[in-house]
Amino acid sequence: MARNAQIDVAVQFSExxxxxxxxxxxxxxxxxxxxxxxxxxxxxxxxxxxxxHHLSVVSVSLRIRRPLVFGDVARITTVLDNVGSRKVCFAYELHHKHSGVLVGTGATEHVCVDLEGRSSRLPDRVVAALRHEPAQPR
Structure with a gap:
């Protein structure tokens, strides 16, 4: 499962x-x-x-390897690490855009909850979209 996305984020003075x-x-x-x-x-x-539904964050880990300062641009690569029946995990790498140096890594774990906040199975359409598979009706 190698789903990923990249974005660039400029460090703002307020950050x-x-x-x-x-x-x-x-x-x-x-x-x-x-x-x-x-x-x-x-x-x-x-x-x-x-x-x-919502994907409620239940765990965040972050390792800052090198600091970023105002004006730096980080390239963030997010990878879909795991999709279960109720849980989704993502992994992250942050690189200094211009030097390519790895500045941080992270991971998040999320559980699916309904609009009342109760634990729920991930809807089939969500699992299918994340995995890039056609949705299978139950």
């Missing part, structure tokens, strides 16, 4: 901390941006999924 480097909270937002690019690129935009 930097007192030391002048991108704050770790900004990195988590960038992971979300990469994840949404992958999901939207699957042919089933997240706005469509969100009409009946």
């Amino acid at each position: 930097t901390d007192l030391m002048g480097v991108a704050h770790h909270a900004a990195w988590v937002t960038w992971l979300e941006m990469g994840r949404l690019a992958l999901i939207d690129g699957s042919g089933l935009p997240y706005t469509e999924i969100a009409r009946t």
Whole structure:
């Protein structure tokens, strides 16, 4: 399962901390941006999924290997790591766009919940879109 997406994100001044480097909270937002690019690129935009379900974040890991500063551009590659019946996992690599240096890695795990927040199976259309397979009716 090698589904992936790439986006470029420029570090904004408001995303930097007192030391002048991108704050770790900004990195988590960038992971979300990469994840949404992958999901939207699957042919089933997240706005469509969100009409009946959400992919609730249950785990985030982030390793910042090198700092980014205002004006740097990160190229974020998001990979669909695993799709289960109720869970989706993504892996991330962040490279400095101009030097190509790996600046960070991350992973997120999500469980499917319905609009009331109850655990739910991933809808077949979501699984099919993420895997790029035709949806199979149950």
